[in-house]
Amino acid sequence: MLALAAFMFFGPFYRQVMLGRSEIFPRWVMYSGAGLGVVRVEFFLEDHAGERRRLERVADGGAEIRLISGMADLQAVIRELLTQHHDSRALIVNAEMATPRGWETVYQEERFTLADR
Numbered sequence: 001m002l003a004l005a006a007f008m009f010f011g012p013f014y015r016q017v018m019l020g021r022s023e024i025f026p027r028w029v030m031y032s033g034a035g036l037g038v039v040r041v042e043f044f045l046e047d048h049a050g051e052r053r054r055l056e057r058v059a060d061g062g063a064e065i066r067l068i069s070g071m072a073d074l075q076a077v078i079r080e081l082l083t084q085h086h087d088s089r090a091l092i093v094n095a096e097m098a099t100p101r102g103w104e105t106v107y108q109e110e111r112f113t114l115a116d117r
Contacts, residue, residue: 035098039068039106041077044092045085046111052092055081071097071106078112086114 043055068074074095082091091112096103 036100037070038098039070039074039095040098040103041068041074041093041095043081044094045088046090046092048089050089055085055091074106078116082112082114082116089113 044052045055046052068077078091078093085091093107093110093112095106095110097106
């Protein structure tokens with residue numbers, strides 16, 4: 001049991017910290033694909049007077065809270081919010097998607113209206 005624990009600790013340590021190369025300690029990649037495609041997003045509503053407020057999905061009775069994963073899912077949530085808040089002039093979206101290179105901006109102050117549904 002102690003040998004297994006030592007292998008589990010020193011395998012990644014040897015390769016990642018000491019930059020060692022060995023067939024005994026295989027290449028260690030932890031969670032390389034986890035979280036890819038996840039979207040981090042902020043929604044704002046703009047009323048007809050031009051006032052803008054952040055949409056709090058729980059307090060405002062917005063779309064059900066769920067993980068937004070990928071552009072198709074984000075577009076579906078945008079359509080759902082436009083339908084629910086049809087009395088607003090626009091829905092403003094800031095969104096970033098997780099990629100292997102880090103967070104990439106998908107929308108920056110992008111305006112959507114009912115005509116965009």
